[in-house]
Amino acid sequence: MKFKVFSELQYEVRMPTTFIFNIQVSPTSSQTILEESLITDPVIPREEFTAAAGEARFIKVQVNDPANFKITYQATVDLHYNIFEQRQLLDTVPVIKLDAETIPYLFPSRYCQSDKLQKLATKEFGNIENAYAKVAAINEWIFNNVEYLGGVTDSSTSAHDTLTERVGVCRDFAHLGITLCRALSIPARYFTGYAYNLNPPDFHACFEAYIGGEWIFFDPTKLVPANGLVKIAVGRDAADAAVASIFGNARCMSMNIKCESIDPEFKPYYIKNSEYQKGLSYQ
Amino acid sequence: MKFKVFSELQYEVRMPTTFIFNIQVSPTSSQTILEESLITDPVIPREEFTAAAGEARFIKVQVNDPANFKITYQATVDLHYNIFEQRQLLDTVPVIKLDAETIPYLFPSRYCQSDKLQKLATKEFGNIENAYAKVAAINEWIFNNVEYLGGVTDSSTSAHDTLTERVGVCRDFAHLGITLCRALSIPARYFTGYAYNLNPPDFHACFEAYIGGEWIFFDPTKLVPANGLVKIAVGRDAADAAVASIFGNARCMSMNIKCESIDPEFKPYYIKNSEYQKGLSYQ
Amino acid sequence: MKFKVFSELQYEVRMPTTFIFNIQVSPTSSQTILEESLITDPVIPREEFTAAAGEARFIKVQVNDPANFKITYQATVDLHYNIFEQRQLLDTVPVIKLDAETIPYLFPSRYCQSDKLQKLATKEFGNIENAYAKVAAINEWIFNNVEYLGGVTDSSTSAHDTLTERVGVCRDFAHLGITLCRALSIPARYFTGYAYNLNPPDFHACFEAYIGGEWIFFDPTKLVPANGLVKIAVGRDAADAAVASIFGNARCMSMNIKCESIDPEFKPYYIKNSEYQKGLSYQ
């Protein structure tokens, strides 16, 4: 399935500022980048690098003079995620079998204080029979118990806050899902990407849990079809995968995001209840 | 300078439990492992792996039956850290020049909520002239303003707590140092190791800040000589470099740690005031 | 029903220290003080005062010289609380009908951040039909979801912490109950007293909710019989009703608490499930 994605971010830069952007599509085995372009206005030198863990493509640019600065990215991507029957995913991979790349996703991180929620997670979800069912129950619980509402939370809001205040946006939903998984010793990571039919258009955040040896996709917001996500990055949480990190002084003036299917046969697939679903992997 | 380090950890295991230990000396360019041994009692299979970032050596073991479990490590290490004149360290490396391995140490992490402390750090330390002087001032500030006291904080205590409650142990001191550096856009990371003459003997935690292109060592506790640290690991914070992560149910019964100089010419060097020091790097 | 209560607190005083004690039985319409005595050793001047709201009897003493200091209180109390059928308690008293003494118990306080938990409380308990059933459900929820465990929480632990960490002692249980009630606009207050058959013996903390015009008693720990509580004080939370507030430097060396029935016909009555109970009021 082919998608066209687009993002345009405009900033008013007030003093010399370094930006680290994370808006490019990630070349994973699930998605092939057919073409892409990235333009800055004004045109200035930029450097691309990948994170240590390899999943995210960052761009560094420095704007030296007070000015308006615009970065525009577009790509065409061919998406071919994997689908698993639940019976393939029944096993929690025991910690002793996890490899070095996966183990860090067991540990707490800035926005995911899983160390604080072990009793809660065990009480609420610990007795559920298998790993897939546990994470599916976490996903449903978040959907049912946290109100999706913009403008209440901000970039310092963490899962600990969301658990008590029960309100937030996709980022907060994802952080809470990750935290509850890790508190049950299930590796989980943040997933940021372009999402088909997100309204209003924006970047989207979801999460992946490591089940049966696969990174299975979950979206507790249920805002978008599960088969329309184009991955930008994964990370421990939003601290690893911020769309833009700004060192200096710049103000975002506008963000314009698009994600369109260019495949006439694309049928958006909305997950009603993740407990009864096959597993999707965007790995 | 040669050091002998030793650690022995005993656990009462109550149900099948996986341990991830992080107690072995790290083979860096500053330290050569002359010999080492690691024994578990009972003898059970173990697996060693290094973290994605490469600095830490983890051991995974699984204890399947309720039992007492003991892990014992000893090593002889030749230490040859680097010393820098402050004039070599005057420059903050601008964010635009940081490489992919260093950039993650700019971002907030579980115990280091640098995103919340930017105004405070800028107000207190922002006007200090160069990066070395900034971090040295942070180090002195923590030493002067936080009381070293055991038993008050625990494994969920973060820099945000320490900043207000003004009490903690080496781990808390290190987290606060890291957080204030990152809030000033200076990369900083957690350093855990064996320390000569730490009293009572224990693992020690300090931090490194990236100044003038080098990872310079700071210890806001001032408890041990700066030239007697044997590195186990670096990481974003204690979540990356816990001595032992336990998945299951086990209780630590005893810890026995030693770090001895076996070099008759070793002269312990205590830093009185880091503002007037040369920089040390254990990198 | 007659009870004898006793408390003896010993302190090592290191510098001139003022104590405010709150250990005397409160003379309410539910309990008659038949006799009581309070002794300090050494004998020093003391002053008794009642809080603005009138429910607590505080004692102020100042120990000027480093010394051991002991305060001993004993009383015999005749207890005659009220029992209400649930049908008498069906009505939530609307805020517009609350009087000036009751309204402050609607507002958040130090350990009861009810302003943060409104969405959670409404989601979990908002649809329950009447005020008694709501508070009974809150009480059962705390009993079922929070682990009673000493030594994990301390005097700065609040309901916000307990809600996520799911562990604590009677004080933490009470604070969480109060907070969830207030978040539903049901006035609730902290109740501290002597408790029959508490094991190990200690002061006890519970809460009262204002239902049907009465202050109804709830104890989410279910540790003691509901008919064996001798009230010391009520307040917004433990900040209003601390057993001892210490200004200076003193260390508690021992606490010895007793609460005995001296009525041969006393039958301890344990509430199994507060949903199916009559309401008790110690007002």
Place this chain on the structure above:
Amino acid sequence: MKFKVFSELQYEVRMPTTFIFNIQVSPTSSQTILEESLITDPVIPREEFTAAAGEARFIKVQVNDPANFKITYQATVDLHYNIFEQRQLLDTVPVIKLDAETIPYLFPSRYCQSDKLQKLATKEFGNIENAYAKVAAINEWIFNNVEYLGGVTDSSTSAHDTLTERVGVCRDFAHLGITLCRALSIPARYFTGYAYNLNPPDFHACFEAYIGGEWIFFDPTKLVPANGLVKIAVGRDAADAAVASIFGNARCMSMNIKCESIDPEFKPYYIKNSEYQKGLSYQ
């Protein structure tokens, strides 16, 4: 000195809602209410009550039907606060001498977690010679270290947050001042009122500390002249003295506040540095 104060609050009420307003001038020995009026539109029954502690005048009204609701208050007040030389205020009143009305202002409250800040307050301000100088130093410290900025904090922001995030509005400044005083065993309370020349016009929040037997006024924002405050209420913190507490569902559409001098000889007096000032009391 005579002042005219005015406030008009408009709400869109969506379901039956009870309001508790706290906008009327408090009749203290420092201010005489020459005339006042309070009107609601629509005209509905209202009830006035004073808080247990007696300082605040609350109005309860219930709006039963979805509607716009407006409350308008105006008063003319004659202000005659007291002025004290610092030498009259040198003594900290020892806790043992505090009376029952004052003691509650020593304890932590919802937005003022003084129990958590004792080490910090003692370190920063504990060695300053007398109570007036201590509180003046706290006031200067807040003014110098916290940025006044609207829209960042909200009604759940507490002194603990402000201390680390170093940003807020008058309410946050007052809470931090109160907290630091209490952490030094100096009683302190929240003061809300109308303020001459506040820009943009709004209700104002400051604090009072109990020094030398007087409640001395401090305003760490330094936004308004110290001789132009008309008191509405005092309380432990904003939880006791909210302008409007809303039980139901209503949205504030507009607030219009005024505070004008009607005395041609009034000379606004701005405190530059509270360390060198006489003490003002609005008690």
